[in-house]
Amino acid sequence: MTDFSTLELIKDPRGFATLWLSRADKNNAFNAQMIRELIVALDELAADASLRFVLLRGRGRHFSAGADLAWMQQSAALDYQSNLDDARELAELMYNLARLKLPTLAVVQGAAFGGALGLIACCDMAIGAEEAQLCLSEVRIGLAPAVISPFVVQAMGERAARRYALTAERFSGIRARELGLLAEAYPAAELDERVEDWIVNLLQNSPQAMRASKELLREVGPGELTPALRRYCENAIARIRVSGEGQEGLRAFLEKRQPAWQAAPSSSSSTTEPRP
Incomplete structure (x- = not known):
């Protein structure tokens, strides 16, 4: 199994895997390295016939704060072609996650901003803390949620996606459940217990x-x-x-x-x- 710097891939003996975003000191903000490692990790998961399903989680207080500030600073200095190459790498990640043959469950706590909503939307199911804060924050910094937009629209509907992409409002886990982005929202203190309930239920299935x-x-x-x-x-x-x-x-x-x-x-x- 590949050694990762920004992720942890842990396989449970019951037959599923948890893919952890593991940059807790950076609030699991993703950069070019994390994107590349996620693509590699998804390839490994797809090739493992013993797995039943995959959980996508974030270490620490937050699921993911979105794009890493240092990575964004580097991107600002790139020309159009280099930015296009970056966008294609991110798209490869999102499409590979959405097309993964294994069922996927995202577990969301704390902040989930920008591209993190793409990861959540690409999963088959998502649950989270009621207190979680989600945001399509791109317009606040002069950008657009371009690569993730097809998946966000599929997950929460076109009208809601328009609102939150244009306003960059933050919304709670409870609101995310109302929109359909999360299947369920629980008090933060109960989230790990409820994750185990989902695991046990999924393990009943062929x-x-x-x-x-x-x-x-x-x-x-x-x-x-x-x-x-x-x-x-x-x-x-x-x-x-x-x-x-x-x-x-x-x-x-x-x-x-x-x-x-x-x-x-x-x-x-x-x-x-x-x-x-």
Whole structure:
């Protein structure tokens, strides 16, 4: 497994991974190095067939303060082509996270500003603290949330995205839940306990079926009813019914027993992650 300077990638013996943004002294603000390391980490996660899902979290008080100040200062001195190269690297990260075959859950505490909202929006699900403060802050410094905008619009809707991108207002975790950016918001003191509840729930599900469902819903998109989509969905259920986990799940249901993927994992597969 790759050694990272700005991240921690920890695999739990129960069969999932936590990808930690690990620049707590910089409020997990991201720079070119973190973006590159996130791309590498996502490639490693995608290649690991043993994983069921991934958590994306931030060490310390904040999920991420957005772009690192020193990196922004360097960007200000770059020409158009160099800035375009930077934008393409960030886009590679966002698109790779959104397309990751593994289900993803972002956990948000403290501040989540600027591009951090892109990371949250690219995940399949996100939960956070009620007290969290989120902000599309780019216009305050003369920029625009360009690369992350398609994902933010998908996550919170076009009208809300227009408001918060144009006003740069801060909004709470409670408001983020109302907008759909967060699935749930909890008191900060309860967040780690609620994360464990989500983990336990996800571990009840067939790993193959979760991946297949994610791929299915990406293909379904807004749900426009076309003959091609109908055929895709028909083939999707037929494929999974005859798959190994599909057969095991059906047999377990009919025999009134737990399916194999709910069996206790081996404690030798990895080191259990301590609570932050």
